[in-house]
Amino acid sequence: MNIIETNNLTKYYGKTKGIEDVNITVKEGEIYGFIGPNGAGKSTTIRTLLGLIFPTSGYAKIFGKDCIEKGHEVRRSIGYLPSETFYYERMKVWDLLNYSASFFKGDYTNRINELSEVMELDINRKIEDLSYGNKKKVGIVQGLLHKPKLIMLDEPTGGLDPLMQKQFFNLIRKENQEGATIFFSSHILSEVQHLCHRVAIIKDGSIIQVEDIATLQKNNYKKIMVKGENLSIKPFDFKGVTNLTLENQTLKFFFKGDINQVKEKLQPYKIKDLLIEDPTLEEIFMHYYE
Numbered sequence: 001m002n003i004i005e006t007n008n009l010t011k012y013y014g015k016t017k018g019i020e021d022v023n024i025t026v027k028e029g030e031i032y033g034f035i036g037p038n039g040a041g042k043s044t045t046i047r048t049l050l051g052l053i054f055p056t057s058g059y060a061k062i063f064g065k066d067c068i069e070k071g072h073e074v075r076r077s078i079g080y081l082p083s084e085t086f087y088y089e090r091m092k093v094w095d096l097l098n099y100s101a102s103f104f105k106g107d108y109t110n111r112i113n114e115l116s117e118v119m120e121l122d123i124n125r126k127i128e129d130l131s132y133g134n135k136k137k138v139g140i141v142q143g144l145l146h147k148p149k150l151i152m153l154d155e156p157t158g159g160l161d162p163l164m165q166k167q168f169f170n171l172i173r174k175e176n177q178e179g180a181t182i183f184f185s186s187h188i189l190s191e192v193q194h195l196c197h198r199v200a201i202i203k204d205g206s207i208i209q210v211e212d213i214a215t216l217q218k219n220n221y222k223k224i225m226v227k228g229e230n231l232s233i234k235p236f237d238f239k240g241v242t243n244l245t246l247e248n249q250t251l252k253f254f255f256k257g258d259i260n261q262v263k264e265k266l267q268p269y270k271i272k273d274l275l276i277e278d279p280t281l282e283e284i285f286m287h288y289y290e
């Protein structure tokens with residue numbers, strides 16, 4: 001079953017394009033990554049799906065129901081973490097979370113305590129005393145407390161330190177194992193790669209690729225920088241290498257293939273420095289999709 005389904009979903013802000021003809025499907029149980037650079041249309045897509053803004057044309061369905069016509073019903077089973085959160089600053093975290101829980105039937109005390117413990121959130125503090133990262137944690141607990149069937153996360157990791165990010169990813173994996181479908185937007189490909197089953201790439205308001213992570217990783221480029229003595233271009237100009245340059249005794253190139261090939265080519269040289277890293281999203285756009 002498709003949890004999210006869009007059909008030529010388009011949103012213009014006056015004359016400014018937000019998104020155009022977005023067609024995506026997210027299956028039940030998936031962790032679906034939604035990646036793109038700043039201004040690509042990630043938040044616009046999410047806000048349109050949530051019925052917070054209306055599409056200019058096209059439509060979207062969540063749980064098989066139209067996001068606008070049945071928006072009220074659909075939103076009950078969604079947990080949403082916006083990219084930026086704004087709260088009543090004077091409230092205590094605990095009061096705020098209880099207030100959020102009061103919109104749903106049932107007692108969520110245990111759930112709030114559990115989630116706050118996992119995220120190491122001090123519920124006795126006032127919102128105004130929290131750092132940016134701790135406010136993010138409030139948003140995470142708030143978004144998950146009603147055990148939603150669909151969790152929509154808009155750039156959720158900003159402000160979380162690496163340890164907390166790990167905790168958060170574990171929490172999301174657990175929610176997923178317990179049945180939640182996850183829609184995860186980010187501009188950081190590496191975090192999406194580790195968590196998601198499938199990823200859609202959005203750029204300038206349009207989806208340019210939908211790929212499962214295994215394929216993306218297999219096809220992915222590495223960005224390599226070598227500093228050393230007597231390096232020359234020729235030995236490194238082999239299949240899989242692109243954008244090869246040599247400047248100030250430093251070789252730079254992209255490589256797609258078995259990394260051992262690069263290791264062999266480097267064998268004869270005295271190396272001063274070596275950097276192998278994942279390309280940025282922009283670089284992937286330029287090289288992976290050529």
Ligand SMILES: Nc1ncnc2c1ncn2[C@@H]1O[C@H](COP(=O)(O)OP(=O)(O)OP(=O)(O)O)[C@@H](O)[C@H]1O
Pocket residue numbers: 013016017018019036037038039040041042043044045083187
């Ligand atoms: N309220 C608005 N009014 C006018 N234009 C807007 C509005 N919100 C977004 N846009 C424009 O729509 C486009 C998509 O923006 P959106 O915020 O959806 O991108 P994003 O991928 O979420 O970016 P970021 O990673 O920076 O949050 C951008 O060109 C942006 O300037």
